[in-house]
Amino acid sequence: MSSTTPLLDVAGLTKHFPIMGGFPIRRKIGAVQAVDGLDFSVAEGESLGLVGESGCGKSTTGRLITRLLEPTGGRISYRGKDISHASRRELAPIRSEIQMIFQDPYASLNPRQTVGKIISGPMEINDVNPPGGREKRVRELLETVGLNPEHYNRFPHEFSGGQRQRIGVARALALEPKLIVADEPVSALDVSIQAQVVNLLQKLQQELGIAFVFIAHDLAVVRHFSQRVAVMYLGRIVEIADRDELYGNPRHPYTRALLSAVPEVSPDDTPTRERIRLAGDVPSPVNPPSGCRFRTRCWKATDKCASETPPLARVDGSRAGHLTACHYPEAAGDPGEEIILDPGIAAAGSGTDTVVAKD
Amino acid sequence: MFRFLARRIVGAAVILLIISALVFVLFYTAPRDPARVACGKVCTPETLALVRKNLGIADPVPVQYWHWLQAVFVGRDYPSYGHCPAPCLGYSFQNREPVFGTIVDRFPTTLSLSIGSAVVFLIFGVGTGMLAAVKQGKSMDKIASSASLVGSSLQIYILGPVAMYFLTDQLHLLQRPTYTPFTQNPAAWFTGLLLPWLVLSVIFTANYTRMSRSQLVETLSEDYVRTARAKGLPRRTVFFRFAWRGAMGPIVTIFGLDLGVLLGGAIITEKTFSLQGIGALSVKAVATNDLPTLLGVVMVAAGAIVVLNIVVDAVYALIDPRVRLA
Amino acid sequence: MSSTPFLSVRDLRVHFSTEDGMVKAVDGLSFDLAHGKTLGIVGESGSGKSVTNLAVLGLHHPDHTEVSGEILLDGQDLLTATERELERLRGNKMAMIFQDALASLSPYHSIGRQIGETYRKHTGASKRDARARAVEMLRKVGIPQPDLRVDDYPHQFSGGMRQRAMIAMALVCNPELLIADEPTTALDVTVQAQIMDLLKELQQETGTSIIFITHDLGVIADIADDVLVMYGGKCVERGTKQEVLRxxxxxxxxxxxxxxxxxxxxxxxxxxxxxxxxxxxxxxxxxxxxxxxxxxxxxxxxxxxxxxxxxxxxxxxxxxxxxxxxxxxxxxxxxxxxxxxx
Known part of the structure; x- marks a missing residue:
């Protein structure tokens, strides 16, 4: 990262959703700690990938950045301006620069509006009058995202899922944004269509210089799209690094487990990747584990992990900019042994695959 | 469960309090003066004041309200009637009877009407709905659907007199509606109320047919119904053990609301069939500026609706384990 | 491979009549599956992969579906079998697990009851034995504290545990054919990996034949022996996993x-x-x-x-x-x- 202010800078970003209850008077009795102290930044034109499993807070993060949600704590700066608690009016000029693409191409388009109306909507709201008129601009946008400009007057239901996602992209592009937050933009699409949309987004990023926060659970898609990747677990970033570093030299046990779990498209029965099988699911964000939140599923956890939250910092053997939140980071580069923590697999196994724990 | 009940009972009490206060306020914003009416044609200011005092409306409205509340919980001493014991709703301005006694007298009629017709429409409505759902798209389904559409567009004050004219006066199939207490003569109770039950049911059955049909059709397409079939369970078992269970929740909820509608609609029903329940009582109370009776009727009806809603929610939680009572 | 295959599907056609016309969801599909083997069926939405498997179980609504061809399970033609015969086979000799475990388990009955129900239906076991069997199955699929969790309802389980419970339910009668319809698609990768390994281990133990439906070639590479690629209701390519992927x-x-x-x-x-x-x-x-x-x-x-x-x-x-x-x-x-x- 250069010394200039990044496009987006997030420090200590926190969002807790209150849980109401109690008797006789309803009050806050707890909180879903959806996002708990995130630090990251996005440079102009850069694509940052946010990966993690369900409940890790990646979508909430996206909604905080676009200020669809107001953070409970921390700071979001856009071009050096603090927008964490900005009012609607203060946000207005920024809203046009930060756009969002949603996961569900069916639910995120108004079925009663024509495509032209949907895409020109942001221009109308922000009173933007492009040269040549809005309709001309919409037609250009349709062409940019690979749709027929003649389809201006059609309705969303006349399009397939992939085409609808293109409409969503065109809408996001209408105000010439500097930053697009894409929340699982391809996960609802078929594989062959997924690739079309990924390529489209990639083209936009390169040609228009738009920065992306790309939120997805699919590690391979994120790897393909993002220059820098942050791995989230239960509301926190556990590791963040450049693409090659993160995928080639993961230091956090969770990142390792996550990567090893991605099925390989390989015809051979002997896997080339290490095999780590965690036990159980992600714990509830209502009562997250103390200290390191991954410790309940980690094979290396000690008492220290329960009492001390590991800071997100550079660990020995990592390159600059590669930050890992772990007390016992994995050794650089070495593919580990097989680690099977799952009782079902361990029990059903022939005996060779019983619990193996590295120290 | 305990916490649920505690919370809901407190909530119910608050609601009833608000309702009673509202009735008080509304009553006194009306221009007519009950004392004036009770006083008669020749009325000197002195007699008027006396009447006021006797009716217990000489005090300012908030004080009156306070007295009324006190009477409900601890009873009240009236200068002219003497002591009125604890759940005291006062004395009628009109006939000087204790309101509580009148309501105890009248309420069974309304309750019999409502519960009886509810039983009939539940059996018929849900039954035809189930049939229609099973025979989806076939003629049985279409007949049930169109019949229910006709039924739900009818109104009691049209259907009631028509039914009475044909079924009673012309064909002599059913008795003219009368109320005999169940404890006195169950057979007479039954035959006396059969006509209103049927008439009320025609209207409600329709709704239940449509609703249970659509609910069942929806649950029949649920994944877990498919799973049950994939387990090798026969269609009928799947229908009754799985689909039916899923459809029941929403029906119970609507049923709870409809019981309220039945009680609230008692005014029209009782007028149509010339029965003397609390609906008829409330009409009269309004017409005669009889505040204690009006308040009493409103409170009893509201109380019944609130209690029924608590029961419905508890039943829903029994049906669906995902619903947590809190 | 030498003897007659365990499952043999010939020229299967599944057509739905809709208001807009006839939908040919599956149009002339044939495949074989041997004992203890796994056939992976890959395809995108609308390729007919799920429809095929519902046809094997005979779960299509007869009123608006036309199924033709031949489906032989151990020599018995499932398309000519009566409903009673099919009911005896389903959950017993052939079982199915679905993608969305939360929607596919009844929210109104406990996990234990749902597992035990299948067992009772096919073995006539007592309620008590069925419960014991449910606990045993839950232990087998790696649910911690199975004797306590057996009385839980599906909504009290996490996503991965629900899919395990589904697997326990499907395997309770030791089926010879297990159809898994995108069983891991809705799960997180780490949980998906657990479930895939579990299925493989259980297959080794029981020798069940598996039809594994997915859109993910990575999953296919992990679990299948043979692969069938479907497109638009037809098979476009078949072969062993090595052949198709290599x-x-x-x-x-x-x-x-x-x-x-x-x-x-x-x-x-x-x-x-x-x-x-x-x-x-x-x-x-x-x-x-x-x-x-x-x-x-x-x-x-x-x-x-x-x-x-x-x-x-x-x-x-x-x-x-x-x-x-x-x-x-x-x-x-x-x-x-x-x-x-x-």
Whole structure:
């Protein structure tokens, strides 16, 4: 990262959703700690990938950045301006620069509006009058995202899922944004269509210089799209690094487990990747584990992990900019042994695959 | 469960309090003066004041309200009637009877009407709905659907007199509606109320047919119904053990609301069939500026609706384990 | 492989009548599955992969579905079997697990009851024995404290545990055929990996034949012995996993592989998606159903792809339904592999 202010800078970003209850008077009795102290930044034109499993807070993060949600704590700066608690009016000029693409191409388009109306909507709201008129601009946008400009007057239901996602992209592009937050933009699409949309987004990023926060659970898609990747677990970033570093030299046990779990498209029965099988699911964000939140599923956890939250910092053997939140980071580069923590697999196994724990 | 009940009972009490206060306020914003009416044609200011005092409306409205509340919980001493014991709703301005006694007298009629017709429409409505759902798209389904559409567009004050004219006066199939207490003569109770039950049911059955049909059709397409079939369970078992269970929740909820509608609609029903329940009582109370009776009727009806809603929610939680009572 | 296959599907057709016309969801599908083997069926939405398997179990509504062809399970034709006979087979000799475990388990009954119900139906066991069996099955699929969790309801389980419970329910009567319809699609990767391993371990233990339906070639590579690629209600390519993944023969399979980003590939090479969108099954394209999206149709020439349906010619269970000559396929397949290796 250069010394200039990044496009987006997030420090200590926190969002807790209150849980109401109690008797006789309803009050806050707890909180879903959806996002708990995130630090990251996005440079102009850069694509940052946010990966993690369900409940890790990646979508909430996206909604905080676009200020669809107001953070409970921390700071979001856009071009050096603090927008964490900005009012609607203060946000207005920024809203046009930060756009969002949603996961569900069916639910995120108004079925009663024509495509032209949907895409020109942001221009109308922000009173933007492009040269040549809005309709001309919409037609250009349709062409940019690979749709027929003649389809201006059609309705969303006349399009397939992939085409609808293109409409969503065109809408996001209408105000010439500097930053697009894409929340699982391809996960609802078929594989062959997924690739079309990924390529489209990639083209936009390169040609228009738009920065992306790309939120997805699919590690391979994120790897393909993002220059820098942050791995989230239960509301926190556990590791963040450049693409090659993160995928080639993961230091956090969770990142390792996550990567090893991605099925390989390989015809051979002997896997080339290490095999780590965690036990159980992600714990509830209502009562997250103390200290390191991954410790309940980690094979290396000690008492220290329960009492001390590991800071997100550079660990020995990592390159600059590669930050890992772990007390016992994995050794650089070495593919580990097989680690099977799952009782079902361990029990059903022939005996060779019983619990193996590295120290 | 305990916490649920505690919370809901407190909530119910608050609601009833608000309702009673509202009735008080509304009553006194009306221009007519009950004392004036009770006083008669020749009325000197002195007699008027006396009447006021006797009716217990000489005090300012908030004080009156306070007295009324006190009477409900601890009873009240009236200068002219003497002591009125604890759940005291006062004395009628009109006939000087204790309101509580009148309501105890009248309420069974309304309750019999409502519960009886509810039983009939539940059996018929849900039954035809189930049939229609099973025979989806076939003629049985279409007949049930169109019949229910006709039924739900009818109104009691049209259907009631028509039914009475044909079924009673012309064909002599059913008795003219009368109320005999169940404890006195169950057979007479039954035959006396059969006509209103049927008439009320025609209207409600329709709704239940449509609703249970659509609910069942929806649950029949649920994944877990498919799973049950994939387990090798026969269609009928799947229908009754799985689909039916899923459809029941929403029906119970609507049923709870409809019981309220039945009680609230008692005014029209009782007028149509010339029965003397609390609906008829409330009409009269309004017409005669009889505040204690009006308040009493409103409170009893509201109380019944609130209690029924608590029961419905508890039943829903029994049906669906995902619903947590809190 | 030598004797008659355990499951044999011949010329299966599943047609739905809808208001808009006849939907040919599956149109002439044939495949075999041997004892203890896993057949992976890959395809995108609308390819007919789920419809095929509901047909095997006989779960299509007879009123608006026409199923024809032949489905032989251990020699018994399931399409001519009576409803009673099918009920005896379902959950017993053949079982199914579904994608969305939360929706597929009844919210109104405890996990233990749902597992025990299948067991009781097919073995006539007492309630008590069925419960004990449910606990045993839950332990087997790796649910911690199974004797306590057996009385829980599905909503009290996490996503991964629900899918385990589904598997326990499907396997409670030791079925010889297990159909798994995208069982891991809705799960997180780490949980998916657990479930896949579990299925493989359980298969080794019980020798169950598995049909595994998925859209993910990575999952196929992990679990399948044989692969069947479906497109628009038809099988476009069949073979062993090694054959299909190492030297795919059909342009659609090439397209699928080219569309998938991997953890190893070169990130600077853009993905090569399949152009266009999946076909409408109401008005499927003439000729080869893939031809409107196929970049190789010109290579065949003469408009043959649009005019003629390519037959699926199999040599020892291996083949693809494409008008390209064997030589052309081999060449393009090799080109593709070389391009990806870069």
């Amino acid at each position: 030297a795919p023969q059909h342009p659609y399979t090439w397209g699928l592989l080219g569309s998938m980003p991997t953890l190893e590939g070169d990130v600077d090479v853009p993905l090569s998606p399949i152009p266009g969108t999946p076909p409408s099954l109401l008005n499927p394209p003439t000729g080869c159903r893939f031809h409107p999206r196929c970049t190789f149709a010109e290579q065949v020439g003469g408009g043959r792809c649009a005019a003629e349906q390519p037959p699926l010619e199999l040599v020892e269970g291996r083949g693809a339904a494409c008008h390209l000559t064997g030589e052309q396929r081999a060449r393009f397949s090799a080109d593709r592999a070389a391009a990806r290796a870069h």
